[in-house]
Amino acid sequence: MHLIRVAERNERVNMLEIPATSRLKYLGSESPYLLISAPNQLLVFFFCMLALCIQNAWANADRLQLYHHIAEGNYMIGDLAGAERGIEQMLRLDESYAPALALKARVLMEQQETERALDTSRQASRSAPQNLEYQLLEALILGHLGKRGDALKKIDSVIALATPGGEDALVAQQLKGLIEMAEGNWEEAAEVFKAMSRTTHKQSESSRRLASEAYLEKAKDHLKNGNGAAAILSIDQAITLYEKVSGTEALQAKTSLKLLRARTLVRIGKPKEAISGLRQLLAGSPENLEVITTLASIYARTGDWDSLDELVEPLAAQPELIDVTLYLEGRIALARDRVGTARKKFEEAIELQKNKETGLLPSLLFYRGLCLQRLDRKEQATAAMEEAMKKGFQPETADEAVVLAKMLLRAGEAELAIPILEKNLLSTEKDPKFANAWSVLGRAHEKAGNTSLAISALNESLSLQTNQSVSLALRGSLLRQIGDLEGALADYENASALDPSNKSLLYALSLTYLQLGQLQYAEQKLGQAVQSSPQQRGQVLLHSLLAYASGKSSTAAFSLEKYFELATEETNSSAHYLNYLLHADAKGLNDPVIDYLKGKASRKEVLDWAGRAETPEFARSRICSAAYWLAQKEHLHGANVLRDELLKIALETGTPENPEWQFARWHSKEVERNN
Secondary structure (H helix, E strand, O other): OOOOOOOOOOOOOOHHHOOOOOOOOOOOOOOHHHHOOHHHHHHHHHHHHHHHHHHHHHHHHHHHHHHHHHHHHHHHOOOHHHHHHHHHHHHHHOOOOHHHHHHHHHHHHHOOOHHHHHHHHHHHHHHOOOOHHHHHHHHHHHHHOOOHHHHHHHHHHHHHHOOOOOHHHHHHHHHHHHHHHHOOOHHHHHHHHHHHOOOOHHHHHHHHHHHHHHHHHHHHHHHHOOOHHHHHHHHHHHHHOOOOOOOHHHHHHHHHHHHHHHHHHHHOOOHHHHHHHHHHHHHHOOOOHHHHHHHHHHHHHHOOHHHHHHHHHHHHOOHHHHHHHHHHHHHHHHHOOOHHHHHHHHHHHHHHHOOOOOOOHHHHHHHHHHHHHHOOOHHHHHHHHHHHHHOOOOOOOHHHHHHHHHHHHHOOOHHHHHHHHHHHHOOOOOOHHHHHHHHHHHHHHHHOOOHHHHHHHHHHHHHHOOOOHHHHHHHHHHHHHOOOHHHHHHHHHHHHHHOOOOHHHHHHHHHHHHHOOOHHHHHHHHHHHHHHOOOOHHHHHHHHHHHHHOOOHHHHHHHHHHHHHHOOOOOOHHHHHHHHHHHOOOOOOOOHHHHHHHOOOOHHHHHHHHHOOOOHHHHHHHHHHHHHHHHHHHHHOOOHHHHHHHHHHHHHHOOOOOHHHHHHHHHHHHHHHHO
């Protein structure tokens, strides 16, 4: 924000305000004045006194002005202590000397003693009420105190008193505009400055700049609030200020604003409009290198490599832009899959940067890393991209953001990947080309533990492109985590239809069907997964248990035998329980459940044993499991009452996450259907 300094003016000393302190010495009897007659002597004495008073007053005035010049000079060079000494000398001579009080107020402001500065400025105004500069100083201090409403009232009163178009009026208007800007009232500030631009040529230039700045600040606010169209409108208002103004300075300002407009259009996802505006600008200034480089940057961003080719030649003719030319040539080569050529261009440009490191270096390092990645030199690629980030690389496109985010996800830095992706996606228009970027954002949120945000990002990705098996599978797993089993099932089914050979999808489908209590479908899907990947012993065992629970004993026995072949180390106790029920063989396992199945332990002994566990949750899970297997024995022996009691215990102690709880629920429903 611009600051305004209300300059002090040297004012002529008012004779009536100077104390009439006489310094006459005692006139002795030898004085020539005693030779005059009494009335004449009195008259002469009066004139002598008056002359001496005037002489002393003028002497004081000269001294005050001298001290003021010295004090103000010290203030201007930042010597506040020297300024204070001069102010003290002035106030000893005249405690109500307005210029000294005003300067003191400014010194106090510098020293952050703003309340005292305000009181002092008011003393200056009271000492010289006709001097409007002191009132403006008071308004400025009010603004610094955050009392901007009071400041604006004071300024309006100055404007009412000041000569229209005079210096005081112009300074007041300028200060009013700046305070409106400080309040965020960009439109009001711009209107104030626009009104000022109708004064002198010098003043109009300054006012146009300030009005333009107000409109640009307004544009920034709109961008922060996601209103890109309003931001462009505000920039257009700033451009309009210079439309009918001639001269080099106005042309430069207008060009800069149009370049800003183009960059903003790209930022809000409207590169075609930006290109159109820049082409018009280039037609009027064909040698303007800033316009050429900005247009080239947008062509590279949008992948218009043929158009970019046309701009490289004029840039290559400028020796000072050789690094920029190499960068653009490298981008063109990389886009046309000439990876080796592209890497060479980037490395040449990086070498040039050693002597003049610029803002281009991070992008050069990033694209060199991308070339190395394409050449399958992953470690070097990661190192180059990490160096690019350290140098301040900021992705400008969704594609760049995706490359960088994937590298960060591989490194376990999901929290760093999220803002990089969001910055490049939240302001983009809906387009299928951004579907992958939204999917990667979903993955990053999932890794960071932000389940709801991950689902939201995946929803956006799938709305742009529905046929994404990976995104569907990931969203399915997240929906299953939050208990939306029907939604998860739909996503898994759709993903499996797109990628039928994906074994992990078949397993996920099986688990979802199991959680839904649909054991027959769960067994079918897991059977397909086991056929495709017979070495996953955990899946083989679960398939065996599902087959048994759904009444397919021969299938259960086949999978169980396969499980024991794979299980060379410690085996799952449920496998032994099932093996005993199928073959009366416990394969050497010795625990209370097996004892019960053999008729050597009571129900109470088994359940008491199961309940002794490290945590209450684990104890309930063990009781649920034991009760289910005990119920299976009673079912085989036709002890339906005991079976039902044990199934009830399993359901009361377990949770839907326990396979035995799902088995018990399925068995209970089968019993109800058969009855």
